[in-house]
Amino acid sequence: MLEEVKFKVLRYDPDKDGKKRFQEFRVPIRKGMTVLQGLLHIKEKIDPTLSIRFSCRMATCGSCGMMINGLPRLACYTLIEELKTRTVVVEPLRNFPIVKDLVTDFEEFFNKHRSVKPYLIRIDTYVQEKSNTMYLQSDEELVRYVQFAYCIKCGLCYAACPVVATDKTFLGPQALAQAYRYYADSRDEAGVDRLKPLGDGSSLLRCHFAASCSQVCPKGVDPALAIQLLRKEVLLRS
Amino acid sequence: MGADIDVDVAILGSGLAGLRAAIEAARTGRDKLVVGVFTKTQVMRSHSVSAEGGTAAVLYTDEGDSFQSHIYDTVKGSDFLADQDAVELFVKKAPEEILQLERWGMPWARRPDGKIAQRFFGGQSYPRACFAEDKVGFFEMSTLYDTSLKYDNIVFYPEWAAVDLFVENGKFKGFAALELKTGKIHKVSAKACVLATGGAGRLYSFATFGYSSTPDGYYMAYKAGVPLKDMEFVQFHPTALVPSGILITEAARGEGGILVNAKGERFMKKYAPEKMELGPRDIISRAMYNEMAEGNGVEGPDGVKHLYLDLRGLGEEKIKTRLAGIREYCMHLAGIDPIDEPIPVRPAAHYYMGGVDTNIYGATQVAGLWAAGEVGCVSINGANRLGSNSTTECLVWGAITGKAAAEYVLAGHNHSSVNNSDSIAIEKHVYDELLGKAPRENPYDIRDQLQANMERTCHIYREEKTMLEGLQTIRNLKQKMFRGVVDSSRYYNTNLMNVLEIEMMIETAEVILVSALNRRESRGAHARLDYPKRDDVNFLKHTLAYYTEDGPRIEYVSPVITEYVPTERRY
Amino acid sequence: MSTLLTALRTWLVPFRYGLERWSYTMQRISGVVIALYFVMHVASTGQVVGGPSVWTLPPYEYAKQVWLETKEFLANPLFDAGLVVLAFMIFFHSINGVRLVLAHFGLILKKPTRPEYPYHPGSMSRIQRVIFWVSVALATAALVYSLDVFFKVLQP
Amino acid sequence: MRAKTIQLLHYITGLGILVAGGIHLATVFLLSPYEASMSFDGHPLSVIAVYRNLFLAATLQALLVLVAFHGFNGLRTILSELHQGPTYLKLLNAVVIAAAAVVVVYGTRTIVIAHLLGNA
Numbered sequence A: 001m002l003e004e005v006k007f008k009v010l011r012y013d014p015d016k017d018g019k020k021r022f023q024e025f026r027v028p029i030r031k032g033m034t035v036l037q038g039l040l041h042i043k044e045k046i047d048p049t050l051s052i053r054f055s056c057r058m059a060t061c062g063s064c065g066m067m068i069n070g071l072p073r074l075a076c077y078t079l080i081e082e083l084k085t086r087t088v089v090v091e092p093l094r095n096f097p098i099v100k101d102l103v104t105d106f107e108e109f110f111n112k113h114r115s116v117k118p119y120l121i122r123i124d125t126y127v128q129e130k131s132n133t134m135y136l137q138s139d140e141e142l143v144r145y146v147q148f149a150y151c152i153k154c155g156l157c158y159a160a161c162p163v164v165a166t167d168k169t170f171l172g173p174q175a176l177a178q179a180y181r182y183y184a185d186s187r188d189e190a191g192v193d194r195l196k197p198l199g200d201g202s203s204l205l206r207c208h209f210a211a212s213c214s215q216v217c218p219k220g221v222d223p224a225l226a227i228q229l230l231r232k233e234v235l236l237r238s
Numbered sequence B: 001m002g003a004d005i006d007v008d009v010a011i012l013g014s015g016l017a018g019l020r021a022a023i024e025a026a027r028t029g030r031d032k033l034v035v036g037v038f039t040k041t042q043v044m045r046s047h048s049v050s051a052e053g054g055t056a057a058v059l060y061t062d063e064g065d066s067f068q069s070h071i072y073d074t075v076k077g078s079d080f081l082a083d084q085d086a087v088e089l090f091v092k093k094a095p096e097e098i099l100q101l102e103r104w105g106m107p108w109a110r111r112p113d114g115k116i117a118q119r120f121f122g123g124q125s126y127p128r129a130c131f132a133e134d135k136v137g138f139f140e141m142s143t144l145y146d147t148s149l150k151y152d153n154i155v156f157y158p159e160w161a162a163v164d165l166f167v168e169n170g171k172f173k174g175f176a177a178l179e180l181k182t183g184k185i186h187k188v189s190a191k192a193c194v195l196a197t198g199g200a201g202r203l204y205s206f207a208t209f210g211y212s213s214t215p216d217g218y219y220m221a222y223k224a225g226v227p228l229k230d231m232e233f234v235q236f237h238p239t240a241l242v243p244s245g246i247l248i249t250e251a252a253r254g255e256g257g258i259l260v261n262a263k264g265e266r267f268m269k270k271y272a273p274e275k276m277e278l279g280p281r282d283i284i285s286r287a288m289y290n291e292m293a294e295g296n297g298v299e300g301p302d303g304v305k306h307l308y309l310d311l312r313g314l315g316e317e318k319i320k321t322r323l324a325g326i327r328e329y330c331m332h333l334a335g336i337d338p339i340d341e342p343i344p345v346r347p348a349a350h351y352y353m354g355g356v357d358t359n360i361y362g363a364t365q366v367a368g369l370w371a372a373g374e375v376g377c378v379s380i381n382g383a384n385r386l387g388s389n390s391t392t393e394c395l396v397w398g399a400i401t402g403k404a405a406a407e408y409v410l411a412g413h414n415h416s417s418v419n420n421s422d423s424i425a426i427e428k429h430v431y432d433e434l435l436g437k438a439p440r441e442n443p444y445d446i447r448d449q450l451q452a453n454m455e456r457t458c459h460i461y462r463e464e465k466t467m468l469e470g471l472q473t474i475r476n477l478k479q480k481m482f483r484g485v486v487d488s489s490r491y492y493n494t495n496l497m498n499v500l501e502i503e504m505m506i507e508t509a510e511v512i513l514v515s516a517l518n519r520r521e522s523r524g525a526h527a528r529l530d531y532p533k534r535d536d537v538n539f540l541k542h543t544l545a546y547y548t549e550d551g552p553r554i555e556y557v558s559p560v561i562t563e564y565v566p567t568e569r570r571y
Numbered sequence C: 001m002s003t004l005l006t007a008l009r010t011w012l013v014p015f016r017y018g019l020e021r022w023s024y025t026m027q028r029i030s031g032v033v034i035a036l037y038f039v040m041h042v043a044s045t046g047q048v049v050g051g052p053s054v055w056t057l058p059p060y061e062y063a064k065q066v067w068l069e070t071k072e073f074l075a076n077p078l079f080d081a082g083l084v085v086l087a088f089m090i091f092f093h094s095i096n097g098v099r100l101v102l103a104h105f106g107l108i109l110k111k112p113t114r115p116e117y118p119y120h121p122g123s124m125s126r127i128q129r130v131i132f133w134v135s136v137a138l139a140t141a142a143l144v145y146s147l148d149v150f151f152k153v154l155q156p
Numbered sequence D: 001m002r003a004k005t006i007q008l009l010h011y012i013t014g015l016g017i018l019v020a021g022g023i024h025l026a027t028v029f030l031l032s033p034y035e036a037s038m039s040f041d042g043h044p045l046s047v048i049a050v051y052r053n054l055f056l057a058a059t060l061q062a063l064l065v066l067v068a069f070h071g072f073n074g075l076r077t078i079l080s081e082l083h084q085g086p087t088y089l090k091l092l093n094a095v096v097i098a099a100a101a102v103v104v105v106y107g108t109r110t111i112v113i114a115h116l117l118g119n120a
């Protein structure tokens, strides 16, 4: 059952004229074929100049986020048949600067992640770094944050959020979910110190609970939930 | 040509081994050293995130487990080729690493008493694989990445691929790196370097590896004069999802999953009556291969044969809490729910036991150059690695090499800076021979031919005749005119990167075939139809392959045997 | 300029992202509309006591006169229609606003869990959906009621 | 003021509007026919009667302040997402505060005068 679909791919090369344009390709498809495989077919058999970022092909590394038929999705995890269209429109992720073709620049995104201090902060630093002990944690305590630890940093939520679109000082769903992930970890001792910086400016409070972030997250992280829980703490405790 | 960069310690690769090394180097030389992490992918996109099942360590000696047992399991699993002093170091260091990760925030699964939980893994005689759902590698990577952000003296160079190592008078001095985003080749000087570029990856078409796993590190070290050790030992994981090759973790069997053939028989009874599905991987993969060869396989939609992994006995609860990830892959990509249906699986290339030859501390023969993780060969895996030992190995030797490299620099070891003449060769190759030149043959077709060739001639079972054909094919591929890059853009030119990778893949495949041809015995993952027995008299030895202009030169060294004399392996 | 276009596109086009995105867009539009009406409303009632020029007590009759004139001026179907839409918006914004306040304080959300495929984000809990639709329903009721007040649609 | 404090006030004013606005709408629509409420005088809930009632006038005054805060802060939020930068934000804050002040002062004048007028 060999069929064909049309891929409309956004092309952009700062080296050429730096203009964005769509290019069309015909791609034969099989059952179970992903959009990433379709793009690789284009790259390997039709036009090797197409740039794509990808690695694990199993929705775990977070490389291959792009706009597919208008929504941010992982190319390696989107089956062509599930789109139910004969034309697959592929564009680079929104809210990220484009490097080339479908490849976007994640520097600011990663910097925002870093800015929330995404690591366990302890008072007993000596024990943390040098001892050979184990902090105990119950399954209940684990479940309070583990959902948010599923984040693969793919940036889909960041591309979906209507606030990020215009406000670059907003930290965005990914970083905020990570701020909550560490805040909620029973082993973390930073407490209010994590909340304070979030109560100022537009780093957290700009979230309007549009929840598009949770809608597109491929890993079930639900950043919107994390942000509301975090906001409660910021409003009441910081 | 890019700018010159100077770091104290360079880490190549940001998988588990690379990140662990970076943190250890950074904390050893806090305020004194700059640690540069150069990695071909973005940091968190490294292949290690795909590791699913578990990380082995002896945690509860008071509850029955023991170092001795872990050592023995590992040595026996390796078919007695592992260096036993290294295994001992490995087993003793392993718990520290598990606990260190815990104190850095790793969401390990817990027992009711709040301590870290452990599960069974193939070839381990005690449940000693620590786990976090079935996303162990991913959570470990997140923990290490996040923790590394604490250190101001770690500087990341994401999407900078090392393309050539520079060694002068047996001393490491630096390397050339291609910055993908801008297409520039930078000269990087470093006083010490830890190579952590991961496994040789996609030399086979049906593999559990991600696309970015290619043998860059192997080839660069090999070309710089470091021998590659035991490259003939390639592990085939019994259970990869058909047709994508996505791994169904061994933990699925550790939790109680069983393998059945087309007739519905639990065929492992015949091959490993005691351990059944929890035997070591080489034995199970061979069993599966035999089953399929005997006509007990199931014909898949593409005509590819497969068998079934049946998890229905585990119950919904266990699958949902402990194997949620593979359930998701099965549902999303194969359209089946393992709670109700068996999973179609087939063995796939999964791990390279061999690698860059190092001593027990991960140091190579080149001063200032260490290797850690899958790219290195210490060797604790010998002829066959036990499941869940590899992530531990990455952590243990990541820490050891990171520290050693930092101390080496702190001790004031001198090195000369990279200069223009060092990088002439690689720049000429990239700019004059490749960029903008149309290749006469599609490089991706060459890669496909290479992979098909490896599948056909150097798979689970091997024999002289087909391997010779395979070697011939590879030598032909080497000559073919695929060297050329249509894409002339500077920005994010993956076409260029791919062509460089394919060159390295061909060279590495050659080493594997030559090493395999020369080992005329069957040991661990290396099973020869023409020499079906293990031969301790002639081949209780590590293979060393040295680079020469006309192909690898093979030498042998004996493994370190301290306590355990080789006996027959039975499971 | 391009930020403005991006802004209009992301703020005003809620398609394909689910219910909360609709809520976000509608909350925003209704908030702005109500705020603008509020300014107008304050300005127009100010006319009653003589407009901006009068800051002392005007004669009673004068005030009444102005009030009637203003009422006359505003008595056209277009303005009434505006009030009908406004009624919808006020009710939607208020009830949905209560939902948002509760959610922003972490109250009507599901608890974090181990995500289970296929994923149903807990932030969009059932009760959230219920309140959202209640706000739409009440807003519609207000709309019908005010249609009746201004255009007598329910009367024979 | 910290962003967090302003946000808290935004919620509080929102909830306050719910109460005060509820009373306001009830007097106009529910407790008497709309036409009657719109008459200047001569009815228990006519325009001037409402202003004359101290409780209802106070409610209107509260509503005025609450809505002014909530509404203008809402507008400020939207505009602050449109463009960033310290100068822009400072200017925006100043403009919004000034506009809100004008509205509150003007509305207060209406309420005070109408209240006194009614009592006269």
Ligand SMILES: Cc1cc2nc3c(=O)[nH]c(=O)nc-3n(C[C@H](O)[C@H](O)[C@H](O)COP(=O)(O)OP(=O)(O)OC[C@H]3O[C@@H](n4cnc5c(N)ncnc54)[C@H](O)[C@@H]3O)c2cc1C
Pocket (backbone or CB within 6 Å): B012, B013, B014, B015, B016, B017, B018, B038, B039, B040, B041, B042, B043, B045, B046, B047, B048, B049, B050, B051, B052, B053, B054, B055, B056, B136, B137, B160, B161, B162, B163, B196, B197, B198, B199, B208, B209, B210, B212, B213, B214, B216, B217, B247, B249, B350, B351, B372, B373, B374, B375, B387, B388, B389, B390, B391, B392, B394
């Ligand atoms: C699907 C799967 C599941 C597994 N599950 C388990 C398990 O449950 N338990 C277990 O113990 N083991 C498991 N393993 C094995 C284990 O995951 C790997 O051996 C281990 O992760 C390798 O880590 P690494 O740090 O050596 O390299 P990788 O994680 O492979 O990292 C390599 C790094 O090097 C970088 N790199 C590559 N080339 C270059 C270059 N030229 N220049 C610069 N950087 C470069 C890459 O970007 C990457 O960052 C699994 C393996 C697979 C394939």
Ligand code: HEM
Pocket (backbone or CB within 6 Å): A207, A208, A209, C027, C028, C030, C031, C032, C034, C035, C038, C090, C093, C094, C095, C096, C097, C098, C100, C101, D011, D014, D015, D016, D017, D018, D021, D067, D070, D071, D072, D073, D074, D075, D077, D078
């Ligand atoms: C009737 C007068 C009201 C006016 C003029 C008004 C105006 C506004 C405006 C302009 C916004 C900004 C929209 C945005 O940020 O996208 C807003 C948001 C909001 N309003 Fe109102 N509103 C009113 C009543 C209410 C009521 C009664 C409530 C409920 C208790 C309420 C709760 C909210 C909430 C929760 C937000 C969202 C804030 C955010 O997402 O950050 N409002 N309002």
Ligand code: SF4
Pocket (backbone or CB within 6 Å): A150, A151, A152, A153, A154, A155, A156, A157, A158, A173, A174, A177, A213, A216, A217, A218, A219, A220, A221, A222, A223
């Ligand atoms: S929260 Fe979800 S969508 Fe956002 S980066 Fe993480 S995994 Fe991706």
Ligand code: F3S
Pocket (backbone or CB within 6 Å): A160, A161, A162, A163, A164, A172, A173, A206, A207, A208, A209, A210, A211, A212, A213, A214, A223, A224, A227
């Ligand atoms: S989409 Fe954006 S507005 Fe908040 S809930 Fe998610 S961050």
Ligand code: FES
Pocket (backbone or CB within 6 Å): A054, A055, A056, A057, A058, A059, A060, A061, A062, A063, A064, A065, A074, A075, A076, A077
């Ligand atoms: S390739 Fe890794 S997430 Fe898609």
